[in-house]
Amino acid sequence: MGFLSDPRDGEQKMDLHAKIIAYYISDYGFGHATRSLAVIRSLCGQKGIRIIICHAFAYDFINQSLAKWIGTGKVKMRKISNDFGYVLHPHSLAPDRDQLTIKCRRFINELPSVVQREAEFLEDQQVNLVIGDIPPAPFKAARILSIPSIGLSNFTWFTAYRDLLSDADLCHFYNCYKDIDYFFALAGSNEPEWGRKGNKTFDFFSRSPHMEAVHKIRKSINPSGAQTIVFFGLGMKIDAGNLSAYKLWSSPNCVFLVSHNMNIEGENIHKIPADETESQNYIAASDVVISKPGWGTIAEAVSCHKPLILVTRDDMQEDKNTIHYLQNNGGCSLVEWEELREFEVTSDLKRKLEKQQRRPVRDSEEVLNDLVGEIKAILFE
8 A cells, every 4th residue: 555665765855845646546447547647647747746646456557657757756656446447247348236236335335434544645645636537535535635636537437337326325426526626527428517616628638659669560460561450459357258259350351459368369369468558559550449438448549540349338328428429529330249259350341440530530649738737727726
């Protein structure tokens, strides 16, 4: 639970008058972590700001991604679990309501002590601003101390769980999110205006790809340039079952990029190394992206002008909102989870996907600059 120590602690005293941001990141998967990294890297380019990251699931990934700023004391890491996300049925993208309820009630029982713990932490560290994507407890802790808070997400767990939990359980999440001071709604959001003091909307953004690495990836897996590179990602917490039975891998003239944890092998299948932190480079190297409707992967694909094929889940309101947004802003192709086993990337599909590449997209760096500008205005007001 403590801070990551660094032998160069002397460097951490370089800016004693810096404002301190406590940045809380959801522990459900890597999507919240990757988009938070884009924001945090932008904040690290600003003077007079230090950041404490509160997170557990992708701790090592974040630590490695921000190593140069951790080394200078600009960023500190605090290993602490903030939330639990969804609970899914085995070999499925569908939520398990019974198990979700059990976990939720355990979380609710611990919530008062968690809020108290975080309030003590914020006070001890003399935090000036709380940013949350999008664990509930920190907002209530910040409100207790009258520390300004920003909720930054395309959803909250209140709306994510709305059709999955009872009203009695949901009210505990509502009571935390209603304490948000400023809510920054990301592309595809269909949330109430949670911000007591202000609400803003922002388009898709992502970490910038490194073009030298992108060209190296493309040359490595498609040296002739004659094949279609397909990125296939369902997320690190999805159990996809027997992937070898999928027809996808026999799609004509295709090579595939998949995450290291996928239990699938083949001459045309290339796994992203387990220690790779810059996944946006692999999205940028792809010609087509197949994914569950997770905001982080979609944002990387949209920012790089890549056509999208999304695997749909009926019980996920977050997914429905994101898909609806995409359908009204350049389009996306859909495949149901139950149909994925028989799905292939055909020549006809490729021709249809070409239209998506002409979707209007605002530059990711511009979006991040606007977002960071709003954060600074709140932090230094």
